[in-house]
Amino acid sequence: MTKKAIGVFDSGLGGLTILNALRRTLPHENLIYFGDTANVPYGSKSKEAVTRLSLAIGRFLQEQNVKLIVVACNTASAQALGELKKRLAVPVMGVIEPGATKAVGVTKNGHIAVLGTEGTVNSKAYPKALLKKLPNAHIIQQACPLFVPLVEENWTNKPAAELIAREYLLPIQQSRADTVILGCTHYPVLKEVLARILGAQVNLVDSADTLAEAAQVFLRKHHLAQTTGKGRITVYASDAPQRFKRLAQILLADKISTVHLKKLL
Ligand code: DGL
Numbered sequence: 001m002t003k004k005a006i007g008v009f010d011s012g013l014g015g016l017t018i019l020n021a022l023r024r025t026l027p028h029e030n031l032i033y034f035g036d037t038a039n040v041p042y043g044s045k046s047k048e049a050v051t052r053l054s055l056a057i058g059r060f061l062q063e064q065n066v067k068l069i070v071v072a073c074n075t076a077s078a079q080a081l082g083e084l085k086k087r088l089a090v091p092v093m094g095v096i097e098p099g100a101t102k103a104v105g106v107t108k109n110g111h112i113a114v115l116g117t118e119g120t121v122n123s124k125a126y127p128k129a130l131l132k133k134l135p136n137a138h139i140i141q142q143a144c145p146l147f148v149p150l151v152e153e154n155w156t157n158k159p160a161a162e163l164i165a166r167e168y169l170l171p172i173q174q175s176r177a178d179t180v181i182l183g184c185t186h187y188p189v190l191k192e193v194l195a196r197i198l199g200a201q202v203n204l205v206d207s208a209d210t211l212a213e214a215a216q217v218f219l220r221k222h223h224l225a226q227t228t229g230k231g232r233i234t235v236y237a238s239d240a241p242q243r244f245k246r247l248a249q250i251l252l253a254d255k256i257s258t259v260h261l262k263k264l265l
Contacts, residue, residue: 002226005030005234006215007061007069007090009054012040012152013244014185015072016251018095019233021208022070023254025216028226031233032064035248038239038264041148042075043117043184050119054080056264058088060236066090067224070215074099074184074207075117078125091218098214099181099207100129106203107179110134113172114141116183117148126183140175144168144187151186154250156193165193173198182206189251236262 006026008019012035019033034057036042042050054076061069069092071077071084077094084092103112114126121143130137146164155161172180180202182188188206195204219225233254237244241259248256 001067002224003030004065004067004224005032007032007034007064007066008072009034009036009057009061009069009076010072010185011036011042011075012148013247013251014148014151014189016248017185017188017206018070018072018208018211020251020253021212022215023231023233025209025212026219026225027231028229029219029231030226031231032061032066033233033235034061034262035235035237035244036264037237037244040152041117041145042073043119043145043148045119047079047119047123050076051080051083053264054084055087058084058092060262060264062088062090068093068215068218070211071095072185075119078116078120078123093211093215093218095185095207095211096125096129098210099183099205100126100133102207102210103179103181103205104130104133104137106205107134107137109176109178110136111138111176111178113175113177113180114139114183115144115168115180115187116141118143118145120183126181138176140171140177142168142171144184147184147190148186151189152247154247156190161190162193162197165190165197169194169197177202179203179205235259238262238264
C-alpha cells in the first residue's frame with residue numbers, strides 16, 4: 001500500500017510547483033502528475049466543465065492505483081473538490097484549505113488579498129475558508145487571468161509580465177493587505193516580479209509547502225507513508241507532451257525523461 005503513488009493534477013504546468021513541494025517533503029513517494037494541456041485554462045470555464053474534467057482525471061489517477069489525489073489546481077479545488085470527494089474512492093486533498101491556513105497564520109493586521117483565476121475568485125472559496133478561520137478578516141480578491149499564459153509561455157521575465165502585474169496589483173497596493181495569497185498554481189512562478197512590485201512588507205503565500213505538509217500528516221496518520229528509497233515521478237499530459245516536457249524542465253526541480261500522452265475524453 002505504501003508503495004502506491006500520490007496522484008497530482010492541474011490544468012497544465014502550474015501544478016509542477018506543487019509537485020516540487022511534495023518532492024521536497026516526501027522524497028520517498030512515487031508521484032504521478034497529470035497536466036490537462038488539452039483543456040487549459042480552467043480559470044475561465046464553467047463550474048460544470050471544470051468538474052467534468054476534474055472527475056475524468058480523478059478516475060484516470062484512480063485507475064493508476066494511487067493512494068491519494070492532490071488537486072494542485074486552485075480552480076478545480078475551488079469548484080470540484082466536493083464532487084471529487086463524493087465520487088472517487090481514493091482520498092482527495094485540495095489547495096484552498098492549506099493556503100488559507102497559511103495566510104491566517106502569517107497576517108498581522110487581518111487584511112488578506114487573494115489573487116486567482118476568474119473561476120476561483122467567483123467561487124469565493126478562499127474568502128469562505130479564511131473567514132471560517134479568522135472571522136474578522138478583511139478580504140479583497142483580484143482575478144489575474146493573463147498570468148497563466150505568461151507562465152505557460154515562459155514569459156515571466158519579460159517586461160510584459162511586470163506591466164501586467166502592476167495593473168493587477170494596483171488595488172492590492174491601495175488596500176491594507178499585508179498578506180497576498182497566490183491562489184493559482186501558476187502564480188508562484190511570478191513570485192519575484194510580484195514581490196518586487198508589492199515590496200518586502202507584504203507576505204506572499206502559496207499553498208505548496210503547507211499542502212505538502214498536510215499530505216505528509218495524512219499519509220503518516222493512515223500508515224500510508226513510504227519511508228525508504230527514492231520516489232519515481234511519472235508525468236502525463238492530455239496534449240502536446242513534447243512541449244509540456246520542454247517547459248516542465250524549467251519549472252520542475254527534477255529532470256524527467258518522458259511525458260506520456262493520455263487523452264482525456
Ligand atoms: N491551474 C489553475 C489554477 O490553479 C490556473 C490555470 C488555469 O486557468 O487553468 O487555478
